[in-house]
Amino acid sequence: MEPAGDEYIEPADGLIHCKKCHGSRQTVVPRFGGSGYFMPRCLCPCKQKAQGLPDRYLYDYTFANDNGQNPAMEKTHAYVEHWKEAYRDNTGLLLFGDVGTGKSFFAGCIANALLDRDVPVLMTNFPSILNRQTGVFAEDRLAFIASLLVIDDLGVERNTEYAMEQIFTIIDSRYRSKKPLIVTTNLKLEEIKNPPDLAHARIYGRILERCAPVLFSGKNFREEGARAAKAAAKEIVSKG
Ligand SMILES: [Zn+2]
Incomplete structure (x- = not known):
């Protein structure tokens, strides 16, 4: 060679x-x-990172860039610390809450920390997957083989029948492969638990079955002590 x-x-x-x-x-x-x-x-570390984080801005979503103001970051650290158990038990996270509450940053920190440990991670979103024409891309393959798949911003994609079918295929493949999935979304938990139709119901059902919901809200962060956040995170990662 x-x-x-x-x-x-x-x-x-x-x-x-x-x-x-x-x-x-x-x-x-x-x-x-x-x-x-x-x-x-x-793949060398820089190639692994380039494939795992196709959007360059995600490179900055790291623990080193955390300002320490958000107690939910304790959960991020806990998920990374307990990664082996999370992977073994196929425990994912569903990060939901209003825009600007730090969900993507939270998910990106996990992705970067695990990539630094040579864990194959892909962080992407459905519009970027669906915008491509047919054909097999490295990113699409990685969506199936990555040890951790992070789908950022679920719910912003168009609600076409084609899109719903593609999304279900990816979520269902993850589900069957028994590998963890982290999803961030601006949708309310009520909307996810009460989907508008069957196409959404089967996607959300799979997600709720494998992903522990974590609420992001500025108000809760201030009320919640770091100790409570850590305990909650332990519970999340120990959920089978
Ligand atoms: Zn390299």
């Missing part, structure tokens, strides 16, 4: 590395049942 223009062979391990982030783009896997090993291609 030859290194491409943006790659080099690292003398320390003899593997192909990325010139940009210096991470490895090759990994060593022992041959099953025999001697020796092979060295398949893998």
Whole structure:
């Protein structure tokens, strides 16, 4: 295997590395049942991040950029800390509340923190998935194989029959793959629990079954102590 223009062979391990982030783009896997090993291609951290966060502004949604004012951030940390259990138990989150209450930032911090730990994450939204013409894109494949899929802003997509069908296919695939899903939405929990028609009902039903609802409201943040938030987060991630 030859290194491409943006790659080099690292003398320390003899593997192909990325010139940009210096991470490895090759990994060593022992041959099953025999001697020796092979060295398949893998994504270096910067490629993994570029694929997982197709919208560049998401790069800034990190713990380092948190101003510490929002007690709900405790839940973000708890979800990341308890990621192994969340993944094992297929525990997702449904972050709902008014515009500007920090839901996307919350979800983005989880995505970035897990990507930093080499967990394959994809954070995207339905309009961006649906706006594409037919064809298989890396992002679409990742929607199925990513360990964590984050769908930002559920409910802003058009309510066409085609859109509803595509959305159900993605949500249902996640459900069947038993891998966690995090959804943010400006919809009210009442609207999600009382869908207007069957097409919405089957999408929302799947989400409610696997995602623990977390309310985002400025008022509640001020009333809620950090200790209570932490306890709530523990409960969320321990929910089976
Ligand atoms: Zn790289």
